[in-house]
Structure formats: structure tokens, C-alpha cells
Amino acid sequence: MEVKIGVQHAPREISIxxxxxxxxxxxxxxxxxxxxxxxxxxxxxxxxxxxxxxxRLAYVEIGEPAARRVGFGAAL
Known part of the structure; x- marks a missing residue:
């Protein structure tokens, strides 16, 4: 499960x-x-x-991890 967390006064989000x-x-x-x-x-x-x-929590985004593409093709 991919979780992205925004923290107040931090320039980047935390992604785990x-x-x-x-x-x-x-x-x-x-x-x-x-x-x-x-x-x-x-x-x-x-x-x-x-x-x-x-x-300090700004937002939390919960989602499934994106499937990693393998290969050199540009086909979707």
C-alpha cells in the first residue's frame, strides 16, 4: 500500500x-x-x-502502488 504524507512546514512529502x-x-x-x-x-x-x-499532518494520501513497467516499449 503506497502512503504519501504531507507534513506542515516541510518542503517534501513522505512516501512509504x-x-x-x-x-x-x-x-x-x-x-x-x-x-x-x-x-x-x-x-x-x-x-x-x-x-x-x-x-503537523497536512494530508495523507492512501493508494495502491503503481505497477512498474519493464522494457523499452512506449505502448500503453
């Missing part, structure tokens, strides 16, 4: 491939924004944790 489902990521974001958790905590595909202060 998470092993968590979309529902799990959405619940973690909702908990962080509601004040139930002070940090948004997500785990990437390598087992590393990403922690972001809830009060």
Missing part, C-alpha cells in the same frame, strides 16, 4: 510502501487527528516505523 491495509492506515490517521494518539505511526515494507507528530 506500507504493509498495513488501507483500513488500518485510515484508522491510524483518524486516531492521530482525533487526539486519541499524539503520533501517526506507520510501518513500511521493511519493518521500519515512521512516526509523525499528529499536529
Amino acid at each position: 510502501e506500507s504493509v498495513q491495509s488501507a483500513a488500518e492506515v485510515e484508522k491510524a490517521v483518524a486516531d492521530a487527528l482525533s487526539g486519541a494518539a499524539k503520533l501517526l505511526s506507520l510501518e513500511d515494507e521493511h519493518g521500519r516505523k515512521v512516526l509523525i507528530p499528529a499536529d
Whole structure:
């Protein structure tokens, strides 16, 4: 699951491939924004944790990873 996170006052977004489902990521974001958790905590595909202060979240984009194209053809 590809997750892109915008952080206030940061020039770039954080992009991770998470092993968590979309529902799990959405619940973690909702908990962080509601004040139930002070940090948004997500785990990437390598087992590393990403922690972001809830009060610094600008946006969270949840989506499936794009399929990587292989080869030299320009066919779509």
C-alpha cells in the first residue's frame, strides 16, 4: 500500500510502501487527528516505523502502488 504524507512546514512529502491495509492506515490517521494518539505511526515494507507528530499532518494520501513497467516499449 503506497502512503504519501504531507507534513506542515516541510518542503517534501513522505512516501512509504506500507504493509498495513488501507483500513488500518485510515484508522491510524483518524486516531492521530482525533487526539486519541499524539503520533501517526506507520510501518513500511521493511519493518521500519515512521512516526509523525499528529499536529503537523497536512494530508495523507492512501493508494495502491503503481505497477512498474519493464522494457523499452512506449505502448500503453
